[in-house]
Amino acid sequence: MSQPTEHSPERPTGRAVPTSADVARLAGVSRATVSYVLNNTSAVRISEPTRRRVREAAEELGYVPHAAARSLRAGHSRMVLLPASHVPVGPLYSQFFNEFQWALRRLDYTVVQYGSVGLEGEEAARAWAELRPVAVVSLGEVQLTGQGVEILKRSGARAVITLGTQEVEGTHALVMDQGRVGEAATAHLVESGRRRIGVVIPEEPGLAMFSGPRLDGARRAVEGTDATVVPLPLRYEEESAAGLAARWRELGLDGVFAYNDEYAMLLMRALQDAGVAVPEDTAVVGADDLLLGRLLRPRLSTVRIDMVLGRELAELVDRAVREPESPPRTRALLASEVVRRESS
């Protein structure tokens, strides 16, 4: 609109985006030469003076290659696609994620997190396939179906890796066996003499994927014993916790696995305020081994979870890309270990 001294009717932005042809023109060489120089193609020899002229021209024009055109021509990209997560994730996951990105970059992949909020199943798979990634690493928020995997593979993806709570047909699946977390926590409570054991189920959406298997694991742990398990819906709010604590005696519970440390802290405070002694009347166990859990009195017992290493996962991706014919393998993860402190 009001740029001072621009009057070219062509481009609203004023000047066009420079291409390799512009660089070639300015350097007085052919476009092919430009490509050879800027990509350091070893099969072709270009004299040193020419190389310099090309580099200087590129610098002067501020030339940046067009990634889309490049990968169109090449027929493939080294892009690894990660559907962007929309679950509020903790620091544990955050650290894993950075490590993973860093490792992939080391292996010369381009990591792209693609926001597919609001898309589901097959539709999401199609949106991802449009980008022609060489690999897709789904972190479990979007449930990938066998159909979706087929779409991705047909679009040229050489590897589809899922990191979630269950196996997906046709993919390299890293299954985080959340059940073992619930099992370990509950077994610990049973061993320390508890008999009626509550299991907190967060009411927040998006966590069912974790809480379900954890509850199943808890049930497994009491099989063959005289202990029983009681599911306890809970919202992450003080009122909800207070309401639950008020019904505690009537529920007759003497132990609780509280999903994770945050819910455990919330519930433990509510119990104490309601006059329930921890651990005497009721033992409380969380999960994730957060630092904050150690600050409470009594100190919170927890389940420490060994997350998969980011570097390890990156190597798996790389191997899967290089050998796309190797059959997809499923691997179980999530070694977990009870850390007993004072609340149990």
Next chain:
Amino acid sequence: MSQPTEHSPERPTGRAVPTSADVARLAGVSRATVSYVLNNTSAVRISEPTRRRVREAAEELGYVPHAAARSLRAGHSRMVLLPASHVPVGPLYSQFFNEFQWALRRLDYTVVQYGSVGLEGEEAARAWAELRPVAVVSLGEVQLTGQGVEILKRSGARAVITLGTQEVEGTHALVMDQGRVGEAATAHLVESGRRRIGVVIPEEPGLAMFSGPRLDGARRAVEGTDATVVPLPLRYEEESAAGLAARWRELGLDGVFAYNDEYAMLLMRALQDAGVAVPEDTAVVGADDLLLGRLLRPRLSTVRIDMVLGRELAELVDRAVREPESPPRTRALLASEVVRRESS
């Protein structure tokens, strides 16, 4: 280097990825017709039977358009690029981020988070520019220079928006004035009669961007009063907090702004263990208003921060894209308010 068994020169995957030409062949029409049908181009009329044949052919082949080719032809994309964050961020930020993504998708943009871990300044800008995004929203981890902004704009980006702690030349800048957080917290302490006020500075890397301005704000708050400010380096570990608490009497502090609620909880526990009464001997104020802070005894006083709304930011991006000639505006953010509880 050492890939073991690569000897198929043509296509390792066996069958090729279907293109619109394949669809055209199967449907017995021209490629243009396929494009018109699949894009619902309104300017051209295609009969209903033909439309059906094309759609069925596309379905049968599992055709998915090639995003790179498409945006190459179109000359632009509706991609908004977000440099991926590698700061361990809290739930507050996480929520904002999801809202932002969702709102942008509503406006028909494609959100891509690009992992530029390990790249810096101009190099990072160049990597982003290769993707030819229509807008770049930098969330502050990577410091964008004026030079970098120039590269991006020359590559066709119609808007560069920075959300950070300081303004960047040539961009629409949303400046989160972290100083006001420190100022509000410290002013509150001064008003309640405290005179020697500690300000926690996390030693974790990546947080300096926030802690520095907060300290400055604290200093501003004591100007013209007889109160003083003492910086307190602290690692997010129990030992570090215990060490600091052990020196408390010798430091002679009677109030502390602990950077945020998590550090505040850590420090408050250490102080109590060291025999320092809160709030009688020392008042403690955190920031972020986490639920967990309300669980402690005494309940933690804090600074509630009104984050920018994701939807609001998305609309700003959209406006900037549609009117690229409008001059970049800088806006200050971060209204913050002290929530007094029991620890101060």
Next chain:
DNA sequence: ACGTGTCACTGACACGTGTAACTATCTCGC
């Protein structure tokens, strides 16, 4: 004089898509 080889490049094509310009066929008014 001639084949062979090396050096330093250039010409031309292909990747997959969107769309402006064109064509062929049919209908209708007069």
Next chain:
DNA sequence: GCGAGATAGTTACACGTGTCAGTGACACGT
């Protein structure tokens, strides 16, 4: 019988890049 207009398509080009095959120019051995 014939131009005008609608209908239903098709042909051809452009986007920016990588790379194969070719092309002069020159050197060298026989």
